[in-house]
Amino acid sequence: MDLLAGMAIFARVVESGGISAAARDLGLSKSAVSKQLSALEDRLGARLLQRTTRRMSLTEAGAGFLEHCRRVVAEAEAAEAAMGALQAEPRGVLRVNAPMTFGTMHLAAAMPDFLARHPQVNLDLVLNDRLVDLLDEGFDVAVRIGRLADSSLVARKLAPARRVMVAAPRYLDARGRPESLAELTQHDTLCYSYLTAAEEWRFDGPDGEDCVRVQGRLRANNGEILLAACLAGSGIAALPTFIAGPSLRAGSLVRVLPQYENTGIAIHAVWPTTRHLTAKVRAFVDFLAERFGPVPYWDA
Numbered sequence: 001m002d003l004l005a006g007m008a009i010f011a012r013v014v015e016s017g018g019i020s021a022a023a024r025d026l027g028l029s030k031s032a033v034s035k036q037l038s039a040l041e042d043r044l045g046a047r048l049l050q051r052t053t054r055r056m057s058l059t060e061a062g063a064g065f066l067e068h069c070r071r072v073v074a075e076a077e078a079a080e081a082a083m084g085a086l087q088a089e090p091r092g093v094l095r096v097n098a099p100m101t102f103g104t105m106h107l108a109a110a111m112p113d114f115l116a117r118h119p120q121v122n123l124d125l126v127l128n129d130r131l132v133d134l135l136d137e138g139f140d141v142a143v144r145i146g147r148l149a150d151s152s153l154v155a156r157k158l159a160p161a162r163r164v165m166v167a168a169p170r171y172l173d174a175r176g177r178p179e180s181l182a183e184l185t186q187h188d189t190l191c192y193s194y195l196t197a198a199e200e201w202r203f204d205g206p207d208g209e210d211c212v213r214v215q216g217r218l219r220a221n222n223g224e225i226l227l228a229a230c231l232a233g234s235g236i237a238a239l240p241t242f243i244a245g246p247s248l249r250a251g252s253l254v255r256v257l258p259q260y261e262n263t264g265i266a267i268h269a270v271w272p273t274t275r276h277l278t279a280k281v282r283a284f285v286d287f288l289a290e291r292f293g294p295v296p297y298w299d300a
Contacts, residue, residue, distance in 0.1 A: 189201075189214040224243070
C-alpha cells in the first residue's frame with residue numbers, strides 16, 4: 001500500500017508541476033509529500049526527480065517509472081468509477097437463496113418481472129430449505145421465513161406470514177372435525193420436519209398462545225409434499241397461507257379450528273452486515289417488498 005500511495009503522489013507531483021501544488025491538490029502538507037517521494041526513491045534505489053530551489057525535472061529513471069505510475073493511477077480511478085456505477089445502477093450477478101416451496105410458488109413468477117425491470121442484473125437463484133451461511137456460500141441476499149435469531153444479518157420484513165390448520169373436506173367427512181386443539185391428538189397430522197419442534201404445534205388462540213403435541217403420520221422437509229398429502233386426504237396440516245391459500249380459495253382445502261393461527265412469523269430479506277448494500281441487492285429487496293407488500297396477494 002505504501003508503494004501504491006507513493007506512485008500516486010509521484011504522478012501527481014509531476015502532473016501538477018511541483019511539490020507545493022501536489023500537496024494542495026492532495027490535501028497534504030509539503031513535508032508529507034516530500035517524505036513520500038523520498039521513501040519511494042529509497043525503496044526503488046533510484047532518484048526519480050532532480051530537485052533544486054528553482055526547478056524540478058524528471059530523471060531518466062523517473063521518466064520510465066512515470067508511465068507505470070500513470071497506468072496504475074488510471075486503473076485505480078477506473079475501478080473506483082466502476083464501483084460508483086455499480087452502486088448507482090443495479091448490475092452484475094445477484095446470488096439469492098430462498099426456501100424451496102416459496103421459491104417455486106411465488107419467486108418463480110416474480111423473477112421474470114424483476115429481470116425485465118433491471119436488464120443489467122444476472123440472477124443466480126438457489127432454492128433449498130436448509131439454513132445456509134450467506135458469507136461462506138457466497139450469497140448476496142436470502143429470503144427467510146419465520147422468526148429471525150441471527151443477529152449477524154441485516155433484515156427487512158417483506159410481508160407477514162400466517163400459519164393455519166387445513167384439511168381436505170373428504171378427510172374431515174371421514175374422521176370428523178376437531179372442536180379443540182386437544183382433539184388433534186386423535187387425528188392424522190402432517191408435520192414439517194425443519195421446525196424446531198415439528199410435532200408440537202403452537203398457535204395464537206382466543207385465550208393467547210396455546211400448543212398441542214400431535215402424532216405426525218407424515219413428516220417431510222418440503223411444504224409442497226405436505227400440501228399434496230393434505231389434498232389427498234391424508235390428514236391435517238399446519239401450513240403457511242402462501243402455500244395453502246390457492247387451495248383454500250378453490251375449496252379443495254378448508255380451515256380447521258379457524259380461531260387458531262400463528263401470526264408471529266414473517267417473510268424477510270436478509271443480507272450480511274459485513275457487505276455494503278449494493279444497488280442490485282437494494283433493487284431486489286425493494287422489488288420483493290413491493291410485490292408481496294403488507295397484505296400479500298395470497299391472503300387477499
